[in-house]
Amino acid sequence: MNTPDELATVDGKLKELDHSALSENIHSFLYSLDKNGESRLPQRAYLATRHAIRQLQLPPGQTVLEREMADILGMSRTPVREALVRLEMEGWVRLIPRRGFVVAPIIADDLQQIYEVVEALDGIAGTLATKRATAQELDQLEDLIEQQEKALESEDLLAWTDLDEQFHQLIVDLAKNPRLRGVMDSQSDQLYRARLYTSRLRPKPTRSILDHKAIVSVMRAAEPDAARTMLQSHRYRSRCEILQVIRSLP
Incomplete structure (x- = not known):
């Protein structure tokens, strides 16, 4: 990067x-x-x-x-x-x-609007996925977290960003709602570009891995409301970090 x-x-x-x-x-x-x-x-x-x-x-x-x-x-x-x-x-x-x-440039106000939409939809995805995902499917989320940890250990932020995207995309897939999938697809690539662009200018994403583990934990506990709240909070924190970097660039 x-x-x-x-x-x-x-x-x-x-x-x-x-x-x-x-x-x-x-x-x-x-x-x-x-x-x-x-x-x-x-x-x-x-x-x-x-x-x-x-x-x-x-x-x-x-x-x-x-x-x-x-x-x-x-x-x-x-x-x-x-x-x-x-x-x-x-x-x-x-x-x-x-x-x-x-x-096109990466504009903070545009990202702000995209994140406001994605945070709400992520919450819906987390609620539905918690109700519909099997134990084996949740294992796939944990496997992605393990891969993220390895990428972070080797300082491979490109791989980490890709795995982060896969983690969130899989939760949307586990919601098993094609219409939700379609709406999220129209926004997720712009967020991926911003995350990749700012990856080396933000704090090391160890907190994100802890968030991911906590999200899977409440999904396994069959707590859809907690999953929704945690996913939205996780996205909000990421939004704040990225927007701070984008707004500080000349």
Whole structure:
């Protein structure tokens, strides 16, 4: 994970080092789409570019040139432009006159609004998951916590952030409500990007692991109200830490 200074970009083409890393990241992601049978070019361009933004391979403020993305994706510029227009509508990129598409910045007020929604939905997910999850499914949550501990021990904050996302996503899955899953999917990637962007500027996330253990404990005890309260409190604390960092950046 880079520092804010290292994440800074200039107008024009992607830096050579970033271009190489971006190409490797996108090719790996495209391979996963191949295995899933996704062959539609605009959808492939959309998913791959969104993934690169989410993973900070295309950091906030980075100019996204259609021709370079087309070369990396191995397709013409038409599906790439369709993908960028869709990403603009969703708030991932902005169209700047005489500059082209630029990755949207991470804005504190936007995150505040997203967190307010996600905190409430996380509480609903925790309530439903506590009522519906099996003991074996709760074991999966504990396995993710163990992996998080190992990632933290090795100072691998990228792996930790990914496992943190998996933990919260699994709770939503265990709620077994497809409509809730759909609403959460529309917000979670923006929060993931913010968590990854600020991961090295926040306190070491040992408190989050303790929160996760406590959440699973009350879920095993079949206490849905406690699970809701703890998940919302956990998200609120994370929100405060991240917003403090974002607002302190120049």
